Amino acid sequence: MSAAQNPTQTYRAITGKARLAGVMGWPVGHSRSPRLHGYWLAQHKIDGAYVPLPVAPENFERALRALPALGFRGANVTLPHKEAALALADSATAEARRIGAANTLVIDEKGRIEARNTDAYGFIESLKEGAPAWRPRNAPAVVIGAGGASRALLVALTDAGLPEIRLVNRTSGRADALAASLGGPIRVMGWSDRAKALDGAGLLVNATTQGMAGQPALELPLDHLPPDAVVNDIVYVPLETPLLAAARRRGNPVVDGLGMLLHQARPGFAAWFGVEPNVTPDLRTYILQQP
Numbered sequence: 001m002s003a004a005q006n007p008t009q010t011y012r013a014i015t016g017k018a019r020l021a022g023v024m025g026w027p028v029g030h031s032r033s034p035r036l037h038g039y040w041l042a043q044h045k046i047d048g049a050y051v052p053l054p055v056a057p058e059n060f061e062r063a064l065r066a067l068p069a070l071g072f073r074g075a076n077v078t079l080p081h082k083e084a085a086l087a088l089a090d091s092a093t094a095e096a097r098r099i100g101a102a103n104t105l106v107i108d109e110k111g112r113i114e115a116r117n118t119d120a121y122g123f124i125e126s127l128k129e130g131a132p133a134w135r136p137r138n139a140p141a142v143v144i145g146a147g148g149a150s151r152a153l154l155v156a157l158t159d160a161g162l163p164e165i166r167l168v169n170r171t172s173g174r175a176d177a178l179a180a181s182l183g184g185p186i187r188v189m190g191w192s193d194r195a196k197a198l199d200g201a202g203l204l205v206n207a208t209t210q211g212m213a214g215q216p217a218l219e220l221p222l223d224h225l226p227p228d229a230v231v232n233d234i235v236y237v238p239l240e241t242p243l244l245a246a247a248r249r250r251g252n253p254v255v256d257g258l259g260m261l262l263h264q265a266r267p268g269f270a271a272w273f274g275v276e277p278n279v280t281p282d283l284r285t286y287i288l289q290q291p
Contacts, residue, residue, distance in 0.1 A: 005282045006282070006286060007039065007042035007043040008038060008039055008042045008286070010042065012041065012042050012045070014047055014048065014049055015047055017047060018047045018048050018049050019046070019047065019048035019049075019073050019272060019273055019274075020048065020049055020050075020051070020070070020071055020072045020073060021037065021048070021049075021050045021051075021072060021073050021074050021075055021076075021268070021272040021273070022034075022050055022051040022052060022053045022072065022075050022076070023050070023051075023052055023053060023075060023076040023077070023078060024053045024055050024060070024063065024064070024075050024076070024077050024078070024081055024085075025052075025053075025054065025055070025077070025078035025079060025080075025081060026054060026055055026056050026057060026060075026079075026080060026081070027054060028052045028053065028054045028055075028078065029052065029054070031052060031078060032261065032287055032290055033050070033052075033076055033078075033265065034050055034051065034052050035286070035287060035290050036261075036262065036265055036283075036287055037050035037265065037269060038050060039283060039286055039287075040269055040273075040275070040277040041273065043277070044273075044275045044277070046273050046274075046275065048272075048273050053075065055081070057080060057081070057084075060081050060084055060085075060088075061084070061088055064085065064088055064089075064105075064113065065088075067105070067107060067113070068107050068111030068112075068113065069111075072107060073106070073107055073271070073272040073273070074104065074105045074106040074107050074113075074268065074271060074272050075104075075105045076103060076104055076105075076265070076268060077102055077103055077104070077105060078103070082101035082102055082103055082148070083100065083101050083102075085101075085102040085103075085105060085115055086100065086101055086102040086115045086117075088113075089102060089105065089113045089114060089115035090112040090113050090114065091112065091113075091114045091115070092114065092115040092116070093114070093115070093116045093117070095116070095117055095120060095155065096115050096116050096117040098155050098182070099117045099119065099120065099151050099152045099155055100148075100151060101117060101148060101151075101152075102115035102116060102117055103116075103117050103118060103119055103264065104116040104117065104118050104267065104268040104271075106268070106271045106272070116267070116268075117152060118264040118265075118266075118267045118268060119149070119152035119153075119156075119260070119264050120152045120153070120155045120156035120159070121156075121263065121264060121266075121267060122259075122260045122261070122262075122263040122264025122265070122266075123152065123153055123156045123234075123260050123263075123264075124156050124160060125259070125260075125263035125266075125279075126232075126255060126259030126260040126262075126263050127203075127230070127232065127255060127259075129259055129263070129279065130230075130232075130253075130254075130255030130256070130259050131230040131232075131253050131255050133253070134202065134203065134230045134253075135202075136157065136160035136161050136162050136203075137161050137162070137163060138202050139163070139200060139201060139202025139203070139226075139229070140162065140163060140164035140165065140166055140200060140201050140202065140203075141157050141162050141164075141165050141166070141201060141202065141203040141204070141205065142165075142166045142168065142197050142198055142201045142203070142204045142205070143157070143165060143166070143167050143168070143205050143207055144168050144169070144194070144204075144205065144206045144207060144208055144218065144220065145168075145169060145206065145207035145208035146167060146169035146171075146174045146175040146178045147207065147208065149207045149234055150167070150169075150178065150207040151178060151182070153205055153207050153234075154167065154178070154182055154184075154186060155182065157203075158182065158184040158185065158186070162185060163185060164185050164187060165184070165185055165186045165187065166187050166188075166189050166197045166201070167179055167186050167187065167188050167189070168188075168189050168190075168191060168193070168194045168197050169188075169191065170191050172188060172190055172191075175188045176188050194220055195220065195221045195223065195224055196224060197224075198222065198224040198225040198226075198229075199224045200226065201225060201226065201229050202226070202228075202229050202230065203229060203230045203231075203232065204222075204225060204229060204230070204231045204232070204247075205232045205233075205234070206218055206220075206232070206233040206234065206235065206241070206243050207234055209235065211233060211235050211241035211242050211243050212235045212237060212238075212241070213237050213238055217241070217242035217243070218241075218242065218243050220243065222246055222247060222250060222252075225247075225250075225252065227250065227251050227252060228252070228253070229252055230252070230253050230254070230255060231243065231244060231247035231252045231253070231254045231255070232254070232255040232256075232257075233254075233255075233256065233257050234257040234260055235257045236256055236257035236258040236260075236261060239256050239257075239258060239288065240254075240256065241256075244256060258284060258287065258288070259279070261287075262279045262283065262284065262287065263279055265277075266279070
């Protein structure tokens, strides 16, 4: 990436009128969000700042209540605070309530905090970008994993009009509870049937941490998966997981997990800083350069 393509290489001063946002988590040092939002702030020459906010769980409520008094327009929320943020906010969007967690807080002129969740949006936008030929109504989707990330994906796929969503998890009880709470076209399948669940699927999504750096690979043979089915992994470290590598070898279109991270950030940036940012190849390259 040249200096002309990297807006952060140009010094950007902020004033006492700067718009403020940040990311609350514990820990938060690994977060790519400050680098991401800093790129957009520099690109659009905005008088603003986006800062890491390391907040221990026992201090989270006090820290959240302090944001309006400190002049913040809002914040992102990451682990372990997403559920607490939803519970403590003054209001919440319907989507955040369905997902059961907040990843974005927006503060209005009166200091009221609204909880939002943009993960479902980021997931669908990433699929549109990475696999533009995919059509949600054409074939079932298979989602592996029934954790917190899976819930947002299931909401997104249900709202997109999937005819069937096959949810596969190592423990069926958790998957059953998740499917029952969300309703819709979700069908729970046992872990022993995970390969068979791929029959006729148009989309396969790994919503677990398996395949992440330091974690074992996802044990999922792809023999039953149609060759035109899209394979997505929400993991982005490494960018190409063993699942994506296996899918690519057999000719399936693949979508990595970085796109979801980048696209879920767009609505928050627009709400806090007043500009709708774009996800570009240069941005992807810049984010991947974070140590």
